[in-house]
Amino acid sequence: MKAEVDSATEITELKSKLDLMHRDIKRMMENSNKEYLDLMLKNLKKDFLNCITAHISEDIENSLERGMVEKCQMRETCKSKFTELLERNADLIKQDKVPETQVTESKGELNNLRAEAPFNKCDVCFLEVTDVFEKQLKLMRSLHIYNGPEEIKMDISDISEDILVRDVFEPLSNRQRLQIMKAVAVETKTFTSLSQLTGLRGGNLIFHIQKLLDSNMIIQRHERGDYMITEKGYKILKTVSQIGCMFEDAPEPETLKA
Structure with a gap:
C-alpha cells in the first residue's frame, strides 16, 4: 500500500517537473522568436532606408545636372555645395524622428547660399535646389518622421465639433470601449477574449465593438476574425495617454477654506 502511495507521489512530482520544463521551453521559444522578429524587422528597415537614400542621391544628381544653368563659371562649385547640403538633409531620413531644428538649420544654410549668389540667373539653380529640398521634406512627412510647422500649428477655429464628438469623444466615452482599445x-x-476582458456578453459587446468599427478606431481582419487597432485609433489612444499623464503629474487642488 505504501509503495503505491510513494509511486503516485513520484508520478505527481514528475508531472509537475515536466509541466515546469514545458513552460520554460515555451517561454524560451517565445523570447527567441521575438528576438528573431525584432532582428528581421531591424534589417528590413535598414534595407528599406538604404534603398530610399540611394534613390534620393540619384535624384539629387539627376535634378541638379538637368535643372542648373549649363553655361556658368560657378556651376561646378555651386553644384558641389548644393549636393553636400541636400545629401546631409537626406541623411535625416535615417533617423526615427527628425527635429524641426535640423530642418531649419538646412533651410538657413540654403538661404545664406542664396544671399551670396552673384548672378540674377542663380534663381534658376536655386529654384531647382528648393524643389529637391521640398521633395525630401515631403518624403519625411510620408514616413511620419517629420512634422513641419504647417502640421503642428492648427487654428482652433478650424476644429469641427460634430466630427470630433462623433469620431473621437463619443467612441471613447465608455469604459468598456476604452478597455477594448487598450487591449x-x-x-x-478575438470576440471571446474581449468578452472576458470587459465582462460584456452577446449583443452588449457587439454594440460597443460596432461603435469602434463605425468610427474606424478598430477593424476586423476578416469575417468572424480577430479585431485590431487602426492607425487612427492608435494615434488617438496615444494622445489620450499623453493627456492622462498630464493629469497624473498635475498638483492636487487645494482644499477650499470655510
Missing part, C-alpha cells in the same frame, strides 16, 4: 493596441483580440 487591441497591444495585440489582436
Whole structure:
C-alpha cells in the first residue's frame, strides 16, 4: 500500500517537473522568436532606408545636372555645395524622428547660399535646389518622421465639433470601449477574449465593438476574425495617454477654506 502511495507521489512530482520544463521551453521559444522578429524587422528597415537614400542621391544628381544653368563659371562649385547640403538633409531620413531644428538649420544654410549668389540667373539653380529640398521634406512627412510647422500649428477655429464628438469623444466615452482599445493596441483580440476582458456578453459587446468599427478606431481582419487597432485609433489612444499623464503629474487642488 505504501509503495503505491510513494509511486503516485513520484508520478505527481514528475508531472509537475515536466509541466515546469514545458513552460520554460515555451517561454524560451517565445523570447527567441521575438528576438528573431525584432532582428528581421531591424534589417528590413535598414534595407528599406538604404534603398530610399540611394534613390534620393540619384535624384539629387539627376535634378541638379538637368535643372542648373549649363553655361556658368560657378556651376561646378555651386553644384558641389548644393549636393553636400541636400545629401546631409537626406541623411535625416535615417533617423526615427527628425527635429524641426535640423530642418531649419538646412533651410538657413540654403538661404545664406542664396544671399551670396552673384548672378540674377542663380534663381534658376536655386529654384531647382528648393524643389529637391521640398521633395525630401515631403518624403519625411510620408514616413511620419517629420512634422513641419504647417502640421503642428492648427487654428482652433478650424476644429469641427460634430466630427470630433462623433469620431473621437463619443467612441471613447465608455469604459468598456476604452478597455477594448487598450487591449487591441497591444495585440489582436478575438470576440471571446474581449468578452472576458470587459465582462460584456452577446449583443452588449457587439454594440460597443460596432461603435469602434463605425468610427474606424478598430477593424476586423476578416469575417468572424480577430479585431485590431487602426492607425487612427492608435494615434488617438496615444494622445489620450499623453493627456492622462498630464493629469497624473498635475498638483492636487487645494482644499477650499470655510
